[in-house]
Amino acid sequence: MLIAVLAGLIVSILYIPFGKYLRGRLAILVALLPITLFAYFISFIPAIQDGRHVHSHHPWVPSLGINFDFHLDGLSLLFSLLITGVGSLVFLYAAPYLKGHRYLDRFYGYLSLFMAAMLGVVLADNVLLLFIFWELTSISSFFLIGFNNGNGASRKSSLIALGVTGGGGFLLMAGLILMGHLSGSYSIQEMLGSNEFLKSHTLYGLILILVFAGAFTKSAQFPFHFWLPGAMKAPTPVSAYLHSATMVKAGIYLLARLQPVLGGTDYWMYPLVVIGGITMLYSAFHSIFRTDLKSILAYSTIAALGMLVFLIGIGTAESLLAASVFILVHALYKASLFLTAGVIDHETGTRDVTQLSGLRKVLMPLSVAGILAALSSAGLPLTFGFIGKDLIYEATLQTTGFWMIALTTLALLTNGLLLCAGFMAGIKPFTGNLPDSFAQVHLPNGLMWGAPLLLAILGIILGCAPWLVDDALLNPAAYVMHQSAIDSPLKIWHGFNLVLLLSGVTLALGTLLYIVRKPSAASLASIERYNNLAPKHIIGSLARYARKISIRYTRTLHNGYLRVYLLRIIIFAILLLAFRLFTGGPIKLTFDTLSPISIYEVVVVGILIAAIYITVTAPSRLTAVVATSVIGYCICLLFVFYSAPDLAMTQFTIDTLTVVLFVLVLFRLPPFLNFANRGVRIRDGIVASAFGLVIALVAIQVLNQPVDGTVSKFYGDNAYLLAKGKNVVNVILVDFRGLDTMFEIVVLSIAAVGVVSLLKLRLKASEKE
């Protein structure tokens, strides 16, 4: 199973060297990968049907609990088949759709990467592994939305999508780590055992918020739904594959997967039902105002995702079964509608439903696909959508009291609106009179109309014969969510009851709406007036404000003045050291251990301080340099007093050299300029004095500590015995730490090379600027 998941990744890498050979007719070959995988996953159906699960384990980073643990059960299988099945058709469809495109190889690379990542999400048992694949789907989606990278709107949409899903993914990671940490295992199967513990833990609320944030952003739930309509900038095969059938369902998958771990409480149920309900009504309502085919489909996809969240939230056996059926129903008809819209766009050059009509005369097989898919989405009897819709109503009717009425009404309204949207996308373009401008439109490559037709027909076949999939696929999937057997075979016909009545009402409502409402630019404009109140606008302006604040913050902090940086660093160091001194206890002084003061030392220190004063206040550079050299020589004297002859000699030499260099190089410079005003000088003076004081206090504190002399003693004892030298300092430098000294010489040589080359450098006049 590891190979099945990684195959997509490997193939996507292979596109880099071999991709250019695939531009021509060979493009069909790329579909071999998803088709093979589809066949591979089909082969698991009997095992899953018998209630067996497949598990594979490969260690990756065992010390962190991250392993390639894959687990295939009913739910994973349903999603895997969707991913590879729809994937196969999309791979085939995209070959003629993007024929001759410069970046066709790149496109397939992203698509393979996405497929691998998505398979990883639905098969991973380790939550951290799941998270990695989860992020990979966001990233590949980013590239695919921005595939037409010459288009500014495309790039912007892809950034928004990445921002929203990536931000949610970040929170999800926190949630998953929290779950893993609390339950002591990162395996979902093992978490199932500690679900009661997790649910009663005080952090349960936080886990839910984080997991919901991940799922809602990925599955485009209100108020994060806005990235999905923007994602329609991607080529249509991508919209069909990522943004309707598979990737956006990753959030649904996550909720379904965690339902037995975290679900069953009020805290789980109410947010899902409420958010799902708002999402489905809000975007179903929006969908009927759109005039762009893909926009209509995008909003109706959001509504369908809301419906799925809503069903998972209800959490009864019926609703979970309804959810798993609806996942399949929706994938079939929505992918079909998207692919149909893609062909229309490809052949006529427009996606505006107000202009499209009568295309059945020129695109006959495609119109069959579109109309069948629209009927399935409408839930007419004998379509798979009918079964899905029935189950949704059964699920809402299972609840009691106020909830039953509220949820059923909500579902009814949404379904009615969605039906209208489905008709607009699937039927409207094909009915009516054919305008002259479309008379030359002709059928494209068979793969392009074949793919949506196959999906649409599959929707009808499953509608007539649901027993093909119920035991094999849907019941096992619902079983995973509910953790107990659901024994209700899907039925084509339920008899005359309330559910059928509701279906009828939906149909009547939606059809009425479709006949009465004519999509037009005016109605689109009427709803776009409220864009300022839309979540997209609000979140967008939040993002802009954050950007402004960060720019201002950076400008203040990083203003380009060296001394301001220094000032901040020094003030921070003062505060840090002062805090440590303050908390470190009182500063003590033991006078008896100090050495006595003699007059010549005091004189030298006096000269030193006078020289420092002159250096700081000197009006001319030469005075300052000379005073600096006086400081150096006085320190040299101090070294002589305190038994450091080597230091004294070095200091003397170096100081002389520095002064000579200074005078030689800088004699032509202008006199010192006093740039700073009095206030600034006083401020700097205070900061500098404070720093000096803190350092002095630190020095006093350290003086109180006993000196550990073992290392010094080692050198003293062994200088002659081991190294045959009598000057211990010299022996340390050239013998014990000889390598250090060698590198020091290297550093000096580099500095010398720098000095010489800077002095010798003659810039041309043009380079002086």
Next chain:
Amino acid sequence: MELVLVILIGVLYASGIFMLLRRSMVKLLIGLILLGNGANLLIFLLGGITKGKPPVIDNAAKLFTDIYADPIPQALILTAIVISFGIQSFAIVLLKRVYVLVNSDDLDDLNTPEEEDI
């Protein structure tokens, strides 16, 4: 005597920092030198000061017979002095070079223009 040295170190540090905060590049360089001297003295002081007992073994002996000044701070400071000379000489030449090019000793003249729209 240690206390006097502590005060001296404090003054060296304070004046070094003060000079570092000036706009003139020469002053910045002098500040660096002062700070370096302060740091050297600090290390020296923390090793403990001993008068008239350099860490050199008598010609006749193979081992120390008397107490001697701690050699480790001395070795460290020696390295520090030499390295700081390397930095200083490079900085001085660099400064000269900048002056030739920009004709100014003012650090603010070296700032690249702010990019207005980030």
